[in-house]
Amino acid sequence: MQSQRESGNTSAPLLLWLNGGPGTSSLLGVLAETGPIRFDPDSLEPKLADTPAWTDDFDVLYIDQPVGTGFSYASNADGFATSQEEIVLDLFEAFQQFFQLFPEYYEKPLYLTGISYAGKYVPWLAVRVHDENQKPETRQYPLEGIVTINGFTDPTSAFSDTAQFLYQHGLVDRNGEAQIQEGAEILAQATELEDWLTAVLIIADFGNNETGLLNNLTGYTQMYNVADPYDQGLPPGTWEIYPEFVNQPKIRDAIHVGQTPFGGGYDVQASLLLDFPQSAKNKLVTILNNNYKVLLLNGAIDLVLGPRTCTSLLNSSNDWRDLDLYQQSKQEILKDETGSVVGYLTKVRNMWQAKVLGGTHYAPANVPGPVYSILKEFIAASSIGR
Known part of the structure; x- marks a missing residue:
């Protein structure tokens, strides 16, 4: 989706958005989190979002992955990934094909972003892109940085x-x-x-x-909000209804998926069962140590993946060369345009750790304004040392 700020905006950075799960379609991001479209749960008619969308200022590429997620499909069980190594092979191939089809994006800053389980996908893909950029014969991908939101990057942390x-x-x-x-x-x-x-x-x-x-x-049946035992993270009915919305013939035609079935993600989860406890911390540290910009954002009331998990992740990243600086750093208070406190921010060179007050596991959906403001400030900031 192209930036809505200007028609034909040639300078808008490109953001790749990945949902987590594993097995959650990135169309959920379009329809409920970072995209410009919502839908009426009764009529199933599309409508414009009444909150900030990431496409207000940026071009955003949404990809259904791993294979078997959403409209990404496999002809048999052998096509499902069982590890991050296999996931990044497929994802990087799609990534390459996108740049071949739209070479103008070689000229735009690139950020890899995602939520929850994508806290693994994003650093893995970033390292793959970084490695590719070290080859002298390869056209350089314009990777500037990564963003994870409530990332499940390191389960132990x-x-x-x-x-x-x-x-x-x-x-x-x-x-x-x-x-x-x-x-x-x-x-x-x-x-x-x-x-x-x-x-x-x-x-x-x-x-x-x-x-x-x-x-x-x-008694909690959901883990998305420490203040609400039943909060599913998104507006009531979203999880149940959005597959019905995207399966409508007019929607399928609009996004050019033909007769491809919409996968619920259960086979993807089953295939990645042993990947759940495995860490992507070493990939994140590689990105940090190579001076890419990194935004790690957490909703303050996410029950399982709130700010404390990000702090534990960073404090246990012993190979991160700026760990000492991080442990000596002080956070700043974030306020909105009215002067109200909306969160806290710690900056260590190119690493930003943001904590958003009131943010649940789906912070881009339930506190979209502060999340988007932080994102814009992060992308506008200059990189140090690159």
């Missing part, structure tokens, strides 16, 4: 202090805190041993909605 967080919010007692902390320690041990089956069972046991440890201890 995500769960390391969840028990304390839930206790401090009054959601569990000391006994419940001890149970959750025990699981986090087993997860860390299994991760160190690369015992991925044990690790994924711990994660599944914690958050399996109505049968998991979180539900048993707190």
Whole structure:
């Protein structure tokens, strides 16, 4: 989708947007998070978003991936990815084809962005693009930086202090805190041993909605909002209705998908089961150490992937050359145009860590204004050392 700020804007940066899941279609991003389109849940008619859209100022490329997600399909089970290595092979091929079809984008700044499980996809793809750019015979992709929102980049960091967080919010007692902390320690041990089956069972046991440890201890059926046990993160009915919306013949015609079935993502999740507990921290550190711009944004009330998980991730990134600077840094207060506090921002060279007040797991949807303001400021900022 091209920037709506000016017709034919030739200078707007290009943003690649990826939803997470795994198995969540990036059309959800178009229709409920960062795109300019919404839909009426009763009539299934499209309408313009009444909140800031990322396409207001930027060109945004939305890709359904891994293969089997949304309108991206595989003819049989062998086509489903089982690892980030396989995901990035497919994604980079699509990425290359896009630039071959639209070579004008070689001249525009490029940012790779995504939410939740895309906290793995984004750094993996960024490193792949970086590596490709080191080849002298290759036309350079104009990669400037990456953005992750509530990224599931490093599962061990995500769960390391969840028990304390839930206790401090009054959601569990000391006994419940001890149970959750025990699981986090087993997860860390299994991760160190690369015992991925044990690790994924711990994660599944914690958050399996109505049968998991979180539900048993707190009654929460969703993990998107620490203040609401039932919040699905998006407007009521979105998850159930948006597949029906995109499957309408007129919508399928408009996005040129022919008779391709719309995948619900379950096969994608199953194929990537053992990828769930694996970390992409080393890929993120590679991007940081090569002076790319990095924005790590978290909604302050995301129950599982809030700001504390990003702080744990960065503090455990021992190979990050600016770790000492980060640990000595001080955050600044973010205010909107009315002077109201909307969040906090820490800057260390090209790394920005943003915390958005009121932001749930789907912060671009529930606090779109502050998220978009931070994004614009980040992209407008000069890169240091590149």
